[in-house]
Amino acid sequence: MHIRSLLSERIEAAFAHLGLEGQALLQAASRPEFGDYQANGVMAAAKRAGQNPREVAQRVIDALDLTDIAEDLSIAGPGFINITLAPQFIAQASTTPKHSAETHCVVVDYSGPNLAKEMHVGHLRSTIIGDCIARVLETLGHKVIRQNHVGDWGTQFGMLLTFMAEQGAASDSLADLENFYREAKQRFDDDDDFQERSRRAVVQLQSGDADMLVQWQKFIDISMSHCQGLYERLGIDLTPADIDGESSYNDDLKNTIDHLAEQGLLTESDGAQCVFLDEFKSKKGEPQPVIVQKSDGGYLYSTSDLACLRRRIGDFKADRVLYFVDARQALHFKQVFAVAAAAGISNSAVELVHMPFGTMLGKDNKPFKTRQGALVKLADLLDEAVKRAEQLLKDRDVQGKNPDIDDAELATLAETIGIGAVKYADLSKNRTSDYVFDWDQMLSFDGNTAPYLLYAYSRTRSIFSRGGIDPNTLPETVVSVDEPERRLAVAIAGYQDLLELVAQEGYPHQLCAYLYDLAGRFTQFYEQCPILSSEDDTKIRRLALTKQTGDVLSNGLHLLGIGVAERM
Ligand code: ARG
Numbered sequence: 001m002h003i004r005s006l007l008s009e010r011i012e013a014a015f016a017h018l019g020l021e022g023q024a025l026l027q028a029a030s031r032p033e034f035g036d037y038q039a040n041g042v043m044a045a046a047k048r049a050g051q052n053p054r055e056v057a058q059r060v061i062d063a064l065d066l067t068d069i070a071e072d073l074s075i076a077g078p079g080f081i082n083i084t085l086a087p088q089f090i091a092q093a094s095t096t097p098k099h100s101a102e103t104h105c106v107v108v109d110y111s112g113p114n115l116a117k118e119m120h121v122g123h124l125r126s127t128i129i130g131d132c133i134a135r136v137l138e139t140l141g142h143k144v145i146r147q148n149h150v151g152d153w154g155t156q157f158g159m160l161l162t163f164m165a166e167q168g169a170a171s172d173s174l175a176d177l178e179n180f181y182r183e184a185k186q187r188f189d190d191d192d193d194f195q196e197r198s199r200r201a202v203v204q205l206q207s208g209d210a211d212m213l214v215q216w217q218k219f220i221d222i223s224m225s226h227c228q229g230l231y232e233r234l235g236i237d238l239t240p241a242d243i244d245g246e247s248s249y250n251d252d253l254k255n256t257i258d259h260l261a262e263q264g265l266l267t268e269s270d271g272a273q274c275v276f277l278d279e280f281k282s283k284k285g286e287p288q289p290v291i292v293q294k295s296d297g298g299y300l301y302s303t304s305d306l307a308c309l310r311r312r313i314g315d316f317k318a319d320r321v322l323y324f325v326d327a328r329q330a331l332h333f334k335q336v337f338a339v340a341a342a343a344g345i346s347n348s349a350v351e352l353v354h355m356p357f358g359t360m361l362g363k364d365n366k367p368f369k370t371r372q373g374a375l376v377k378l379a380d381l382l383d384e385a386v387k388r389a390e391q392l393l394k395d396r397d398v399q400g401k402n403p404d405i406d407d408a409e410l411a412t413l414a415e416t417i418g419i420g421a422v423k424y425a426d427l428s429k430n431r432t433s434d435y436v437f438d439w440d441q442m443l444s445f446d447g448n449t450a451p452y453l454l455y456a457y458s459r460t461r462s463i464f465s466r467g468g469i470d471p472n473t474l475p476e477t478v479v480s481v482d483e484p485e486r487r488l489a490v491a492i493a494g495y496q497d498l499l500e501l502v503a504q505e506g507y508p509h510q511l512c513a514y515l516y517d518l519a520g521r522f523t524q525f526y527e528q529c530p531i532l533s534s535e536d537d538t539k540i541r542r543l544a545l546t547k548q549t550g551d552v553l554s555n556g557l558h559l560l561g562i563g564v565a566e567r568m
Contacts, residue, residue, distance in 0.1 A: 001093040003037065004028075004497045006069070007083060011039050014063040020045040020056065028494055035072065035082030036490045042079045053079030085493075087486055091479045093493035095551040099141030100500060107145045107312045108134040110324040111231075111238055114151035115223040115245070116160055118177040119230055120375040121368050121437075122326075125357045128423050128561060129431055130324035131236045132508040133355075135559045140503050145316055148238050149308065150227075152220050152245035158202030159188045161215050174222045178377065206250070220245075230378055234419060235561045249307035253299045256307045257292060263343045271295030275339050290335040305336045309345050309352075320351045322506060327356035327432065355506040358434035360426070368437050382419060385439075389418035392443050392451070393568075403462075403567050413565050417443075417451055420562040424450035427560050428512035448516045450562060453553065456519035458568045459526070460550030463543070465567075467532045471547040478544040484525040485545055491518045492548050495556075508560060515556045522549045 004026045011024035022045030029038045046056035057075045064073065072084035110130020113123045138144045163184035164174070174180055187194050204212045224240065231238050257273060260266050265275045267289070274289035282288055292303045312318045323333060333354035340346040362368045370376050393410055405413065425442035428449075429435040445451045464471050480486040491514075498514045531542045554564045 001090075001493055001496055002500070003085070003494060007037055007039070007066075010064060010066060010069075011041070011060065011081070014060045015045055017063050018056075018059055020049055020060075022048060028497075029082065032487065034076065034080070035074070035084040036487075037083045037085070038076075039081040039083065042081060046079060057081055085490055087480045087489065090486070090489045090493040091477045093489075093496070094476075095492060095495065095548045095555070097139045097496055097499050097555070100503070103141045103143070104319045105143045105145070105317055106137050106320040106322060107147055107316060107318040108137065108322050108324070109147045109149055110134070111227075111236070112149040112151065112325070113227055114156075115220055115227075116151065116154075116156040117181050118223075119227055119378045121360055121378060121381055122375060124378060124381075124422075125360065125426060125431070126324045126326070127231070127236055127238075128234065128426060129355075129357060129506075129508055130322075131238070131561050132427060132511070132559060133322065133324070133502070133506050134237065135561065136499055136502050136511070139559060140499060142503070145312075145318065146238060146242040147312070148243045148245070150224070150243055150245040153206075153247040153250065153304075155202050157205060157216060157219070158198040158200075159184050160219060161205065161212065162194065162198045162201050163187055164215060164219060174219070177223060177226060230382075233382060234423070235563060237561075244308070244311070246301075246304050249304040249311070252307040252310065253303050256303060256310065257299075259310075259345070260292060260306075260339070260343055265339070265343055266292070275342070277338050277342060279338055280335065290339055292339075302332060302336055302339070305332070306340060306343075306345060309336070309340045313346055313350055319349060320353070323352075323354045324506075325354060325356065327358055330354060330356055353506070355431070357431040361434050361436045363436060363438065365436065382422065385422045385443075386414050386418035388439055388443055389421065390414035392417070396445075405567075413568055416563045416565050417454060417568075420450035420454060420557075423560065423562055424453070424512065427508040428516075430509050431507060448512065453515055453519055453557060454562075454564060455568060456522055457550055457553040457557065457564050458566060460522065460546050460553065461566050463531055463546055467543075469543060471543070471550075474540065474544045474547055476544075478541040480545065481538075481541065482529055484521070484528045485542065488518075488521045488525045488545055488549060491521050492545075492552055495552050499559075511556055511560060515553060515560075518549065518552060518556075522546075 008024040008026050011026070012022075015022055015024070023041045024039045025041035027038050027040060029035050042057045042060060043053045046053040049056070054075055057079045061073045061075070061081060066073065066083070069086060069089045070083050071086040072082075074082045076082050108130055111123065111127040113119050134144050134146055160181070163180070166187075188198060201212060205216055224243070228240065230236075257266070260273075260275060266273050267276055268274070269289055272289075272291050272295045273293035274291050276287045276289055280288040280290065290302060291300060292306070293299055309321070312321050325333070333352075337346070337352045337354075340352070346352055360368045368376055390410065393414055421442040425437070426435070441447070442449055443451060445455060463469075480489040495514070498511065502508065502511050525542075525545070529542055531539065531546060534542060557564055
């Protein structure tokens, strides 16, 4: 149910009827005293017409026909309209998300680790934020093409392959990629002859030498299987089929340059091929080039991203391309998008968006590192999360709060909570800012955390096992009666709207905030409205609302890529 657009339409129709111009600007109310939804657009509309906003708000209310939709409309503050929805109306909402009215072909570019090294915490954000948005888009009926733009090409591979050849091809040393990289780098720095061989190896590789390609493929496969293991553990939907790495654009790089030349966009500067566009000027107004080919003929990251757009728009026919990439690449994407537009690789019907994110920080407010100052391996981070979650559960058991669970169930639960906590801590923060990674906060049962939501979900489920009731026998729609029921039902009815917003803007924290609010409303309902001890209709109604809450919580957590436990 699209409540916001429905209310907006009605209010804007009232505006038109009164000869006013403007948007209704509807928002889910942030506090109960603001009703369920609040229209914020009256003030601007009144101002434009030179009229008193509160009087305008009253006239809008008089002109509005929201019979069967709202049960109360009131004016608040300088001219907000607070809307309280009618129980019969919200009862029609379904807990299963519906497809959007308009659907797109969306490329979601995420994860994209550099395969020369092992995945570290720096890859976490892109991987989990991108995966969440891909899931949300898919749920709303969009055609989603996941793209894992891995760094699998470039000069480092010359060094790594040369080192691999020295170590013997079937080298076990690749089991620890991080070590392997460090040793190779050491060798590279210490030995001129090794350096020279590494350089030759790059040239051979890039010119398509068959033997070199076999070695390269071996390395990539091992590195990729490291990543795949992590994806599985993290519950990420990426598969090997989603990989279109940098290397896959190699054959199209020359064509891309030729295309830019045909469009008259290339200028030679110090031997390099550059694109100069009006929008890229230094502070002094000097033109700043986007370099697409170096003077030695080598191509750049931007060249492969241009070739990449040719595939995504030309072959995949994407009409949205979303890049979940570190904020530090903002200029790169600005340039790539601008050159692509100037060259006709993209056009105004295609939406290209860099969805940036900030850095994960340690408690010292510096990028998250080990005590030795190395980047934290993702695998180690997840192991620690699970260990801590297990301790959390054991401590809780001492307090007698755990249901009777055996060791195997405890281990599964610790995995769910540990991984879920790490993901949720990240997803629940506004992605554009840096955030401090804090074990104690993320593994708390209080506040906007995974344990809190998982516990809320398990509570919706345990009611059924305690009451010996099969939730599937309950009616799908019920009309709420008491206020805590109604407030819960309103939140459930707002789920579709929320998902549309997340699909459009790409901020998972909005989904987290929604689920946290829903869980809070459920807690109030649970405390104020007895369920199993109620009679007949009341009991059925409350059980049905409980089931709906559980369904939305588990669906929402699933979209965040977080598993649930039936009891904890
Ligand atoms: N591999 C890149 C990196 O580690 C990220 C790729 C992002 N996607 C893209 N189309 N450039 O920085």
